[in-house]
Amino acid sequence: MSGPRPVVLSGPSGAGKSTLMKRLMKEHEGVFGFSVSHTTRNPRPGEEDGKDYHFTTREAMLEGIENGDFIENAEFSGNLYGTSKAAIEDVQAQNLICILDVDIQGVRRIKETDLNPIYISIQPPSMEILEKRLRDRQTETEESLQKRLEAARIDMELSKEPGVFDVVIINDDLERAYEELKEILNEEIKKVQEAQS
Numbered sequence: 001m002s003g004p005r006p007v008v009l010s011g012p013s014g015a016g017k018s019t020l021m022k023r024l025m026k027e028h029e030g031v032f033g034f035s036v037s038h039t040t041r042n043p044r045p046g047e048e049d050g051k052d053y054h055f056t057t058r059e060a061m062l063e064g065i066e067n068g069d070f071i072e073n074a075e076f077s078g079n080l081y082g083t084s085k086a087a088i089e090d091v092q093a094q095n096l097i098c099i100l101d102v103d104i105q106g107v108r109r110i111k112e113t114d115l116n117p118i119y120i121s122i123q124p125p126s127m128e129i130l131e132k133r134l135r136d137r138q139t140e141t142e143e144s145l146q147k148r149l150e151a152a153r154i155d156m157e158l159s160k161e162p163g164v165f166d167v168v169i170i171n172d173d174l175e176r177a178y179e180e181l182k183e184i185l186n187e188e189i190k191k192v193q194e195a196q197s
Ligand SMILES: Nc1nc2c(ncn2[C@@H]2O[C@H](COP(=O)(O)OP(=O)(O)O)[C@@H](O)[C@H]2O)c(=O)[nH]1
Pocket: 010, 011, 012, 013, 014, 018, 037, 038, 041, 072, 073, 074, 076, 081, 082, 083, 101, 102, 103, 104, 105, 106, 107
């Protein structure tokens, strides 16, 4: 595949992936493009269809999967999520660094493709802090919160396995975590900026 190397951001729900990614994209306008996933979960207040996610139904998504429209898909906390081929192609056609936000199942599936991204895991400092951040975010019901915490325990274990991720960033202090992320991506960012100048 041509163009800059994509970036996969993974890690438990509530670890800070969206926060870090949004900041990265804002501070590097015209460098990154987000791979907009499909999901069957309901939009949260402020989320935009086609920007944060393509919000869809299980029926439509299963049909798309059947048609081979997705490079990967997974069930997470009772909903379907997936990366369409078009989502990645849209970004790569513009020669931008494609950022994917996927769970650990997605990481596994992407490893079977020829996408060749940089794999970054964003981890919370502890389960206790993760739970607090998720509660404070006020986006989840008690049931979906518990499912996310259960998935987080599995994610935290798997992310320790050698070779799964290129880098693991502990998102304790936001500024420090952000600097670390920028440092890792510095080379790719420069390549895109040079190609544009
Ligand atoms: N496999 C896969 N996981 C995804 C995709 N899009 C989002 N996810 C993951 O689904 C999980 C839940 O995402 P979301 O409902 O937005 O909750 P949040 O991560 O707590 O903001 C997170 O771990 C995401 O990384 C996708 O296209 N494929």
